Amino acid sequence: MILDLHAHSDASEDSRAPLETYLKWLQRKRDLLPIDGIVLTEHRQWNPAADYRSLEDHYGILILRGAEVETEYGHILIYGVTDEMTRRFDFANVRLTAQEVVREVARMGGVAAPCHPGRPTIGLCEHYAAGKPPLEGVVAVEALNGGSRRGENERVQALIDTYGYGAFGGSDAHLVSLIGICATEFDDDVRSTEALVAALQGRRYRPVDFREQVRAARGAA
Amino acid sequence: MSVPVDRSVVGQEFDRTTFPPVTADDILAYAAAYGETDAGWSRPGPDLTAPPTFSFSLRGSHFMPKNLPTHLGRHAFDAGKDIEIGVAVRPGDVLTAVSTVHDIYEKTGRTGAMTFVVFRTAVTNERDETVAVIDQKMMFR
Numbered sequence: 001m002i003l004d005l006h007a008h009s010d011a012s013e014d015s016r017a018p019l020e021t022y023l024k025w026l027q028r029k030r031d032l033l034p035i036d037g038i039v040l041t042e043h044r045q046w047n048p049a050a051d052y053r054s055l056e057d058h059y060g061i062l063i064l065r066g067a068e069v070e071t072e073y074g075h076i077l078i079y080g081v082t083d084e085m086t087r088r089f090d091f092a093n094v095r096l097t098a099q100e101v102v103r104e105v106a107r108m109g110g111v112a113a114p115c116h117p118g119r120p121t122i123g124l125c126e127h128y129a130a131g132k133p134p135l136e137g138v139v140a141v142e143a144l145n146g147g148s149r150r151g152e153n154e155r156v157q158a159l160i161d162t163y164g165y166g167a168f169g170g171s172d173a174h175l176v177s178l179i180g181i182c183a184t185e186f187d188d189d190v191r192s193t194e195a196l197v198a199a200l201q202g203r204r205y206r207p208v209d210f211r212e213q214v215r216a217a218r219g220a221a
Numbered sequence: 222m223s224v225p226v227d228r229s230v231v232g233q234e235f236d237r238t239t240f241p242p243v244t245a246d247d248i249l250a251y252a253a254a255y256g257e258t259d260a261g262w263s264r265p266g267p268d269l270t271a272p273p274t275f276s277f278s279l280r281g282s283h284f285m286p287k288n289l290p291t292h293l294g295r296h297a298f299d300a301g302k303d304i305e306i307g308v309a310v311r312p313g314d315v316l317t318a319v320s321t322v323h324d325i326y327e328k329t330g331r332t333g334a335m336t337f338v339v340f341r342t343a344v345t346n347e348r349d350e351t352v353a354v355i356d357q358k359m360m361f362r
Contacts, residue, residue, distance in 0.1 A: 013326070013337075043328065070329050094327045094334065095225070120331045 001190055003062070004038045004183040004209060006077060006115060006142060006170025012043040015174040019052065024061040032217055033180040033210055037062025039079065039170070039196070041115075044069060044092045046081050052090045064193050067091055068115065072218045073098035073135060074122040077142065077170075078086045080110030080197040102137045115142040116172065118155035118213030125155045140200050144207035146182040165202065169207030182201035225288040226336050228325045235286035236320040236342075240279060243271065245312040251275050271310035276344040276353040277302075285340060285359070288338050289322075294337045294361035300337060301358050307344075307351035315347040321354060336361045 006013040007022065011051050019040065026035050038061065047069065052063040069091050076098060078085065085108050089096060096173040098114075105112040114135075117124035124141065128134060143156045144167075160167050168184040187204035199205060248271045252263040262272045310316065323341035327334060338359050344352040 014328075044326075077328070092269075092326065094329050121333055122329050122331060 001034050001186045001188070002034055002161050002183050003064070003190060003196070004035055004171050004173070004180045005079075005178055006041050006068070006145065007038045007173045008068075009040055009043060010052055010173070011040075011045070011047065014043065017174060017176045017179070019063070020055060021176045022060050022173070023055060023063075025176050026061055026180055027059055029180070032214055035061070035180040035183055037064060037190075038179065039064045039097075041066040041068045041170075042076050044094070046086050046091055048083065048086070052174065062191060064196055066193075067097055069101065070094040071096045071098035071101055072123070073114065073127045073132065074119070074124050075115050076101055076115070077113050077115045078105055078110055078195050079200060080105075080108075080115070082108055084108050084109065085110065086210075098136055098203055102135050106137055106139075109196050109197065110138060113140045113142060113168070113200065115170070116145040116148055116152065117141050117143075117159055118148060118152035119145075123152070123155075123160055128159070134163060138163070138165055139155075140168055142170055142207075143167035144169030144182045144209055146170065146178055146211065147174070166203050166205070167207055168200070168205055169209065173202050181209075183208050183210070210219065224327055226293065226327055230286060230288060230290065231320045231325055232321060233286060233288075234319060234321045236283040237317070238279075238281040238282040238298045239315065239317040241315075242253045243275075243310055243312055243314045243316065245269055248272075248275065248310070248312065251278055269312060273309075273353075274304075275310050276316065276318075277304070277355060279316065279318050279344065281342070282322055283320070285320060285338070289338070293338070297359050297361045299358075300360040302354040303358075305354040307353055308346065310346070310352055314352075316344055316352060317346075318342050332361065 009019040056063050069076050102112045115122040169182040171181045173179040184205050185208045186199050190199050257263045320342045324339040327336050340357045342355045
């Protein structure tokens with residue numbers, strides 16, 4: 001099962017991609033992008049009222065939700081967001097303490113996973129290199145990010161080798177045509193947020209990269 | 222790390238300007254300025270309406286409030302507009318633009334921390350119909 005674990009719809013202030021257009025795109029590009037579902041990880045927010053079941057049913061694509069928050073170690077994806085988490089942390093605060101986020105989210109039944117670790121300023125690698133103590137309790141990092149520039153994803157492997165983090169992938173799409181270009185292949189069936197959290201806590205997944213075949217298809221068109 | 226941003230000015234109205242009645246010449250000049258060829262927007266006559274973007278050319282008395290927090294940053298640039306277009310503008314319409322500080326938020330990116338201020342300008346006509354709602358973002362650092 002393949003899920004894009006990192007995507008932003010137009011609910012994020014820097015995205016212009018309506019959710020339904022993502023779904024139409026994935027439906028149309030099924031041969032190139034065999035994505036079974038996406039996880040919306042809007043920036044610095046959580047909308048408890050969002051309900052996408054009718055879109056899921058219509059397009060046959062799983063839609064799960066998480067959030068992307070900002071800390072002194074860079075950006076962190078939270079999967080399995082609960083009301084307890086949103087009471088504990090102000091997701092709009094760009095000064096969250098990473099260690100607290102990782103520890104507390106885990107305690108509350110979720111997973112907090114640093115994203116685009118190789119990115120300057122907002123990625124984990126730079127902060128470790130600067131001498132900050134390694135975060136305790138990190139189970140996985142986004143090893144493959146579709147929005148990364150040359151060299152940024154490559155920096156992450158050393159981090160994984162050193163600390164034994166699980167590695168997953170996500171498109172980090174802010175534009176419709178970028179949805180699903182990087183994703184995560186799970187060995188197990190992941191049909192719910194709870195199942196996603198459980199899967200991430202295990203290691204039966206890996207990042208998958210569709211960028212080359214998308215580029216090739218564009219070149220052939 | 223920097224101090225949290227002061228959001229006390231959010232919601233504050235900082236400009237309210239009512240403009241002289243729109244004339245057909247105003248509309249035609251605006252359309253001509255960017256080479257508009259659609260007859261409905263560029264040909265004099267009873268069916269003339271302003272191009273949808275006409276209200277963006279209006280300039281109130283203040284672009285931003287005088288009491289904007291000073292710690293937002295030394296540098297600022299235009300970070301784009303979100304525009305919702307309402308009813309058409311016709312010759313004789315009297316437009317009023319009301320500007321408020323709609324939002325202030327922070328984010329971090331590859332190049333560091335940024336603060337965004339969103340100035341919302343609501344343009345209405347003399348019938349109180351919405352002509353446009355313009356969210357102008359400015360990024361400070």
